[in-house]
Amino acid sequence: MNETFTKSMARNIFYGGSLFFILVFIGLTFHTERVLPERDHRENITPEVVLGKKVWEENNCIGCHSLLGEGAYYAPELGNVYKRFGNSTEAIIGFIKSRPAEGIPNRRSMPQFNLSDEELKAVAEFLKWTSEVNTSNWPPNIQG
Amino acid sequence: MKFQSQSVAMPYFIAALGLFVGQIIFGLIMGLQYVMGDFLFPEIPFNVARMVHTNLLIVWLLFGFMGAAYYLVPEEAETELHSPKLALALFWIFLVAGALTIVGYLSVPYARLAELTGNELLPTMGREFLEQPTITKAGIVVVALGFLYNLGMTVLKGRKTVINTVLMIGLVGLAVMFLFSFYNPDNLVRDKFYWWYVVHLWVEGVWELILGAILAFVLIKTTGVDREVIEKWLYMIIAMALITGILGTGHHFYWIGTPEYWQWLGSIFSAMEPVPFFMMTLFAFNMVNKRRREHPNKAAVLWAMGTGVMAFLGAGVWGFLHTLAPVNYYTHGTQITASHGHMAFYGAYAMIVMSIISYAMPHLRGRVANSNKAQVTEMWGFWLMTVSMVFITLFLTGAGILQVWMQRYTDMPLPFMVVQDKIAIFYWLREVAGVTFMAGLVVYLCSFFVGNDQNATDDFAKAMSKQRELETATAE
Numbered sequence: 003m004n005e006t007f008t009k010s011m012a013r014n015i016f017y018g019g020s021l022f023f024i025l026v027f028i029g030l031t032f033h034t035e036r037v038l039p040e041r042d043h044r045e046n047i048t049p050e051v052v053l054g055k056k057v058w059e060e061n062n063c064i065g066c067h068s069l070l071g072e073g074a075y076y077a078p079e080l081g082n083v084y085k086r087f088g089n090s091t092e093a094i095i096g097f098i099k100s101r102p103a104e105g106i107p108n109r110r111s112m113p114q115f116n117l118s119d120e121e122l123k124a125v126a127e128f129l130k131w132t133s134e135v136n137t138s139n140w141p142p143n144i145q146g
Numbered sequence: 147m148k149f150q151s152q153s154v155a156m157p158y159f160i161a162a163l164g165l166f167v168g169q170i171i172f173g174l175i176m177g178l179q180y181v182m183g184d185f186l187f188p189e190i191p192f193n194v195a196r197m198v199h200t201n202l203l204i205v206w207l208l209f210g211f212m213g214a215a216y217y218l219v220p221e222e223a224e225t226e227l228h229s230p231k232l233a234l235a236l237f238w239i240f241l242v243a244g245a246l247t248i249v250g251y252l253s254v255p256y257a258r259l260a261e262l263t264g265n266e267l268l269p270t271m272g273r274e275f276l277e278q279p280t281i282t283k284a285g286i287v288v289v290a291l292g293f294l295y296n297l298g299m300t301v302l303k304g305r306k307t308v309i310n311t312v313l314m315i316g317l318v319g320l321a322v323m324f325l326f327s328f329y330n331p332d333n334l335v336r337d338k339f340y341w342w343y344v345v346h347l348w349v350e351g352v353w354e355l356i357l358g359a360i361l362a363f364v365l366i367k368t369t370g371v372d373r374e375v376i377e378k379w380l381y382m383i384i385a386m387a388l389i390t391g392i393l394g395t396g397h398h399f400y401w402i403g404t405p406e407y408w409q410w411l412g413s414i415f416s417a418m419e420p421v422p423f424f425m426m427t428l429f430a431f432n433m434v435n436k437r438r439r440e441h442p443n444k445a446a447v448l449w450a451m452g453t454g455v456m457a458f459l460g461a462g463v464w465g466f467l468h469t470l471a472p473v474n475y476y477t478h479g480t481q482i483t484a485s486h487g488h489m490a491f492y493g494a495y496a497m498i499v500m501s502i503i504s505y506a507m508p509h510l511r512g513r514v515a516n517s518n519k520a521q522v523t524e525m526w527g528f529w530l531m532t533v534s535m536v537f538i539t540l541f542l543t544g545a546g547i548l549q550v551w552m553q554r555y556t557d558m559p560l561p562f563m564v565v566q567d568k569i570a571i572f573y574w575l576r577e578v579a580g581v582t583f584m585a586g587l588v589v590y591l592c593s594f595f596v597g598n599d600q601n602a603t604d605d606f607a608k609a610m611s612k613q614r615e616l617e618t619a620t621a622e
């Protein structure tokens with residue numbers, strides 16, 4: 003680097019540039035928060051959906067699956083599973099409930115979590131709500 | 147080693163490398179579960195192995211950063227560490243808390259762990275990378291506070307250098323952004339939005355400051371290039387890192403329910419994120435070319451240059467590959483993501499920690515550099531691990547391209563599990579590369595036990611006399 007460009011100029015670019023973009027980012031955060039309600043349909047977040055999110059978290063489902071494309075890549079995307087299972091919470095419940103405790107020989111299999119009926123219903127409602135978030139048409143197709 | 151108190155770095159480095167071994171063992175377990183689904187099922191389900199793998203990664207990198215800071219801050223400040231006792235106490239607290247957490251993951255079902263640790267009081271568990279029980283998270287904050295206090299006091303009483311300032315800003319930023327892990331809104335979209343304040347603003351924000359500072363330190367020490375030059379580079383690198391990386395967070399806000407303008411902002415700014423990584427490569431190579439001395443620790447120089455190259459490849463090139471919104475629409479959450487995650491974490495953060503270990507460990511053991519034999523062994527470890535990681539990345543990229551094609555792109559998309567079966571060959575190859583990675587790690591660890599003090603002294607004397615000849619030759 004040449005001599006006309008000094009260390010103190012570099013330092014000022016660092017402090018000035020960072021501060022500027024931190025402020026812009028905070029501004030955009032506020033704006034995002036303001037317009038989010040139109041896209042996340044928070045009016046449908048019932049206590050049951052909240053419980054469902056807790057069940058989702060406390061069984062570490064994200065450790066195998068992705069949800070809206072984030073998480074692990076070992077098992078199918080679940081952001082749209084409600085739609086993939088024919089818009090049916092019952093189908094989701096049935097699937098989770100019927101996992102064999104000892105697994106399936108030679109195949110990847112999902113653990114048996116022994117969820118209560120209330121928890122099963124809640125997690126299914128949570129996945130239903132998730133499938134209704136406006137994700138700009140992601141995933142590209144029903145396979146997730 | 148210039149100051150006695152720098153020696154507290156040693157246990158941190160040893161713990162880091164020990165946990166690294168654990169991380170790789172669980173990586174290999176998962177790699178096998180990818181192709182033999184019932185392996186260790188139901189004793190260690192995939193999600194448990196994954197938590198152990200990724201959390202060990204984060205914890206060993208944190209141990210590495212802390213060791214690096216305890217080593218280099220006193221040396222830069224030209225004063226003893228404020229409190230070596232506190233540093234040692236925090237070491238044990240962090241190690242025990244970390245170990246208990248891992249034991250918890252492995253010994254009880256996760257839901258039971260959540261219950262035992264009172265997750266309902268402040269639910270923060272069950273989110274990727276942030277799976278730790280809330281009390282563990284609180285422990286991390288306590289350790290971080292003590293650590294920052296200890297270093298802060300050291301910096302204040304000593305010489306002020308740019309490297310110390312940048313490192314401290316990075317470490318404070320690391321702690322501050324981690325606080326977002328305690329915020330877990332019921333609304334999944336908002337949860338995801340702030341989750342990235344931890345994850346993205348760590349690896350593509352404040353951690354880059356830590357990376358830059360450690361790299362600059364190792365380069366000053368091994369090349370003897372003028373501080374002014376190094377510091378100017380460092381400022382430019384971290385300026386570009388934050389200027390591009392903060393709004394670059396937008397590349398995670400394309401499909402999680404956030405507004406669509408993020409597709410533009412995220413694409414434009416994150417497309418520039420490779421710039422600081424490219425500058426790091428130039429930085430490392432330029433400084434080594436302009437070196438004013440032949441440092442006898444060749445291995446440390448190799449690690450420093452390797453970090454530059456691999457961070458650029460993993461973060462810069464593999465990041466750019468899928469960062470533009472129209473591309474990410476198809477690649478989001480596939481093996482492409484995993485391929486990038488691996489090379490970026492290894493190339494940038496695992497390698498910078500091994501760079502500082504390579505430079506500092508000989509000093510901590512009372513020598514300037516290890517014997518030739520030890521260095522050659524270490525370099526074998528370097529190449530085995532690095533080349534294996536390149537192959538892991540290539541195989542996952544192959545898997546990812548086919549996955550995107552079959553599952554996302556064609557007119558007749560196939561179900562996830564069907565596609566997984568069809569691309570199994572790539573997972574087998576990845577596992578083979580993983581085993582050679584493990585072999586490389588073993589060789590690397592062996593290098594610490596090869597050659598003795600006498601060899602090191604003899605080799606050092608030889609290197610010094612060669613250097614003197616060189617200097618008289620150039621003087622004439």
Ligand code: HEM
Binds near residue numbers: 170484491496579
């Ligand atoms: C022996 C080598 C390794 C193997 C076989 C391996 C295997 C795996 C597997 C199977 C996953 C889970 C992918 C999924 O969710 O489906 C994973 C995740 C991950 N591993 Fe490794 N790993 C290895 C080494 C490493 C190393 C050396 C690093 C970093 C230094 C690393 C960092 C990560 C990260 C960051 C993730 C999360 C990726 C993401 O969320 O996209 N791994 N690894």
Ligand code: HEM
Binds near residue numbers: 465469474486
């Ligand atoms: C050393 C720096 C970096 C590290 C350690 C890193 C690591 C990671 C990891 C682990 C993930 C997966 C997160 C998850 O599990 O959901 C990820 C995602 C991503 N990274 Fe990076 N990254 C780095 C730099 C970059 C850069 C510079 C770019 C862009 C040029 C980039 C672009 C992306 C994108 C677009 C995703 C989202 C992938 C998806 O949609 O699934 N990364 N990164």
Ligand SMILES: [Fe+2]
Binds near residue numbers: 346350
């Ligand atoms: Fe990112």
